[in-house]
Amino acid sequence: MTEKIVELIRRFSPMSSRSKEWDFLMPGPGQPKRWHEIEDEFRVLIIADPGAGKTFEAQKRARRIKERGRHAFFIRIEKIDATFDQSFEVGTAAEFAAWLASTDEAWFFLDSVDEAQLETPRALEDAVRIFGAKIYAALDRARIFITSREDAWRALPDQTLMEQHLPYGEPTPGEEDDNTSRENDPTLKQYRLAGLSEDEIALFAGHYGVSDVTEFVEAVKRANLLTLAERPFDLKALIGVWIADHRLGSRFEVLQRMIALQIQPQSAAFASVRLNAAKLRDGARILAGAVTMTGKTVIGLPAGVDTADRIDPRTLLTGWADTDIDSLLRTGLFDDIVYTSVRFRHREIRELLSAEWANELLNQPGARARVEDLFFRECYGEQIIVPRTRPILAWLILFDETVRDKALALAPEVASEGGDPSRLPLTIRQGMLRNIVNRIAIGREG
Template sequence: MIERIFQSIPEGRLSEADQQSFLVSLGWSRGATWNDLLRSRRVLIISEAGAGKTFECRSQARLLSDAGEPAFFVELAGLAKGELRSLLDDEEEARLDAWLSSQSDVATFFLDSIDEQQLSLGSFERALKRFKKGIGSQLGRARIVITTRPIAFDEELVRGLLPVPPVSSTESNEEAFAKIAMRTEKKQQNSNRDEEVADWRTVALMPLSDAQIVDFARGQGVESPAALLNDLQRRNAQEFARRPQDLIELCADWREHKRIRTHHDQVAANVRIKLQPRDDRSEAAELSVDRALEGASRLALAMLVTRRLTIRHSAAADAIHSDAALEPAIILSDWKPNERKALLERPLFGFASYGRVRFHHRSVADYLAAQRLRALRERGMPFRAMQRLLFAETKGKLIVRPSKRPVAGWLAITDNAIFEMLRDNEPAVLLNEGDPESLTPTQRNQALRAYVECYGKGGWRGLKVPHIQIHRFASPDACA
């Protein structure tokens, strides 16, 4: 079993705690393990969907139980609908009763938001209150680990409803001495740590490190996991492998193709996999992959045009937000409500905030918006209409609208007219956006020549091609 790493979330950065780029910037050194976390009495774990938080909490609950300690795994969505005991089997309920009557043992409760989109602000609060009621007056003997979302509401609710009670003033001198002695011993054992263990910890579950990617891939049956990592590094594509769920999919693809495919192929495959019907629970409606793909691409284009960053999933979005989210009922007006619900609860979309979802990867949204424009062109959309959407004329020059650059890059792969407009006006887009590797050798030669002619004489400042795009663009048959 891979030992996952956790990092404390810096003050004021809670909203970024589920963003992979931010977490990678924190690094893995000096991170905490489960042994470190379980020394605290309250632990809030922030992570994005697919990061492995549910697996980790289940595993830790099982390890503690196997070691003879009272430990329980409880889904918050279930707790929002029923009492604590109704979620436990007979053995777990007997273990709970034994702990409640012991008056000395410490029990560990893992409260997991496995189904984030089913939790509203009200149901999250209701779940915490039911848990508190379920353990009676024993908060002081409970170690509580909660997986939650990167929003201040959740943290404030947890701190308010599940406080750490002060040590009882009625404890004997012998008990106090024993606690001091144990604390001193722990300090000596952990003398390399700069500060005493805090009662409260708010941490992020770190993405997989390169070494963990290798170990994980080996467990997935990849015969040469080091070769997989080398290919990922060569393409700077580790972002598609740092979440356990993504790496499982990538390993399956690697076992079939023995290589990391082009960025275009990766994104296309990733989209179809994440739009498959869910097998972990029943869905609101039946929805084929092709219909889900059509709906997702329509939403992606609408988000591009309206510049909305999130999609309304439920009425919970209206209670705490002042800014507008994209309304799927308007964009997918020909769909039934349950079909829209089923689409937004597939893994292509992730939790954004209460009642709102977003595309899991920005590159996926850009790719899908381009796919929708391509489909509209095939159905008769005039080229001038697409040109007006993507391009603008300023000071006699044709430029790509800044927010439309990624979509234009993706379109250039399959639409020669768009490619030629970019080549002749803004060749940097052909290198910076989309997947340059999917351009033909002739197109790459033309793009490189146009780039040199446009920018080779200097005068441009801050012009920089992302390192990963250089890797994708490079080809033995490309020459200026």
Template sequence: MADLTREQIVTFVEAKGIKNSAGFLNDLERRDAWAFTTRPQDLDELVSFWNDKQRLGSRFELMKHSVGRRLSERDQDRAESRPFTVEKVEKGARLLAAASVLMHETIFQVPDERNPLNGIDVKSILADWNEREIQILLSRPLFDEAIYGMVRFHHRSVREYLAAVWFAEQLKGAGSRQRIEHLFFRIQYEQEVIVPSMRPVLSWLILLDSPLLHKVYNLEPELILEGGDPNSVPLEIRQKILVSICKGLDS
């Protein structure tokens, strides 16, 4: 499906009751939130946030809002017939995201479907979940619709964000920092470098862990501006990075 055009976005948000579509689009531009407008469901979440807050949030706020909305059961009858705590469903999604990143595999096998030849066996990751609970989780709109017994997160950035949240939780454990950091950094030619495949996750993780933010700032500050949500990084650090980049261009 092609991305929504600017005209389609205006039509959509006005149909949803936003009278000041120009203000909405200006805030969209200012916050660089166009990634949340590519599909109707994404845009609907953006409108929901706007209607609730009368503003657009940071990329971090919007991502958190989107994940929470997509993991919730919106049908009250089904919610009552499928008792499922928000904490459990979010924990499961974060664990699957981390497994996906670490295993370099984006596809998950749906229980009770024709067994695909590839993909992560969700039952091996969520070992204390029953098949019904796994099916409910994988049916939430955080994941694309199942095709041939396989699903994946509906967007790469969602997987990276959720994995970062999971890693941030692990960093709180006693003695776990060195073990976790070894996944993101390695020694190459006697220099510490960032593991390339972990850069997208790290760009979110630095927003959740101050020691990592300062480590990345000292090691490779450009990563802070690459992904995640640079606007959520302290202004002083952003200014120093931009000054450093400008000096590099002049030299």
């Protein structure tokens, strides 16, 4: 599919660190805003999911401001440390020097285009420190926008880093004693890049060659795939399925097709590494199963740092060369590399692959009892579903009748918590509905 530039009017939802002591971001007060409503802030963090289009948006805004005759720069964070003069993608080092010598304001958009080159959190710290030193004499004339993935942003440490090296303004009286809110902090305003609306999905699809956009959007909604379609990266994959097949089909079919399309290297440097698609999928299944069983979502690259909170794929993919593992981890199934590690791009695709992994184990001689123990256990004399693996059951019941019957007997609602209930036999779906209605009736009578 040929890459196209589709300009959309994106929205930014307010976020905040709920507490000075809690290291995560929460939805903040207020309505979503457009670019023109946040453009005049002095310090802004924009959080975005993988594939949401944060880099494109930052580049586009820098160019728009520059076209209005203002100073604007888009800078690659990972290049600030070693080669600052070469880190500009919008604007130039000469224009930066001219701005420093002036009394004008400037807009800076700092984005890690190649997050793979930020090997440790210290690399980000060094880059911000160096950038802060470069513009120290003009900090109050600089409007700075930083983009990041949420899983790469350490809410409190990184916010403190920005405040220390890129300060602007002073805390309001009494704010330093407030331990419950940072919403009045003048230094760093936080937003999340919102997903595409249905109208934006239709506009995007039309630009990418979908002639019957209304039918396409309705097919996305029928398959319950709006959460995928709201990200440009995944929307392109859905459009690819639609154009190739002239249909989307069921949720199960769409995710299977997306896996097939995305299981190829995203980096040109690794595109030459030819691996059998079946082998890549087997490897992805194993890693998905490991993420589910361990609760560790971070997968390290072979050349990366081995830490306790990461899965080391070399211990699981026995017989694989490091280059083959690298090639797998750089496919579209995984998000961009941050600190020499990756995560599965989508929870639902990871859960589907985990179910395929479990199904393969169930079919191995003598393994069924041990595998079923991962999903069902006895607690105080009653059979229960293991909470950690419950999301996987929604997909596994499509592959294995024994597991299906056991799961639905214990909790028929499992089938509607994820997966694709439309793939179940009609008689099973009718029985599930009767069971759920009976439980509701009994609950009301009680």
